[in-house]
Amino acid sequence: MKARLNPYHAAPEAMKALATVETYIHGSGLEPSLIELVKTRASQINGCAYCIHLHTRDARARGESEERLYLLDAWRDSPLYTERERAALAWTEAVTLVAQTHAPDAVYDEVRQHFAEDEFVKLTLAIATINAWNRMAISFRSVHPVTSPPAAP
Numbered sequence: 001m002k003a004r005l006n007p008y009h010a011a012p013e014a015m016k017a018l019a020t021v022e023t024y025i026h027g028s029g030l031e032p033s034l035i036e037l038v039k040t041r042a043s044q045i046n047g048c049a050y051c052i053h054l055h056t057r058d059a060r061a062r063g064e065s066e067e068r069l070y071l072l073d074a075w076r077d078s079p080l081y082t083e084r085e086r087a088a089l090a091w092t093e094a095v096t097l098v099a100q101t102h103a104p105d106a107v108y109d110e111v112r113q114h115f116a117e118d119e120f121v122k123l124t125l126a127i128a129t130i131n132a133w134n135r136m137a138i139s140f141r142s143v144h145p146v147t148s149p150p151a152a153p
Contacts, residue, residue: 004141018136021129028122032062034088037072037081038123039130041089042096044073048134053144055130087114088123095127 008015025035036059043051056069071078075089091111094101101107111120136142 001141001143003143004139007136007140015136018129018132021125022133025122025126025129028126030119030122030126033059033064034085034123035126036062036064037068037085038088038092038126040069041072041075041092042127042130043134045093045096046131046134046138048137050137050142050144051130051134084114087111091123092127095124096131 026032036055039055040052040059043055059069060066065080068078068080071080072089075081075086081089087110090107091103094103094107111123115123
């Protein structure tokens with residue numbers, strides 16, 4: 001895979017604006033582990049290898065377990081996630097796939113049980129922002145760092 005262009009070089013002010021929102025999210029008071037789970041799950045749905053690589057690495061650096069990262073795609077079938085995380089992951093899926101889901105009332109109601117109104121807005125902003133990052137990375141074919149050779153067949 002070859003990158004199409006580097007958006008940081010092509011439009012640095014645009015990327016700085018997106019990074020400013022990212023900085024806000026990290027200082028918003030939401031749990032860093034929750035933010036990384038949400039970012040990773042949205043990136044899985046969108047198929048963004050660059051962001052999956054980045055956010056699983058960041059999650060590990062913050063102490064996230066390998067097991068929870070491996071099972072994230074099947075979070076509904078695993079007891080490893082808290083009710084608050086489950087609500088956030090359901091909302092992540094609903095918002096990431098909003099064209100299909102239209103953010104259903106049942107999911108909204110579940111999130112409201114676990115998040116204060118301001119947290120709910122911040123969570124939704126985090127989801128919207130990772131979706132923006134995913135679209136930038138996928139559109140321009142950003143290539144994640146490669147530190148080991150491909151596995152032998």
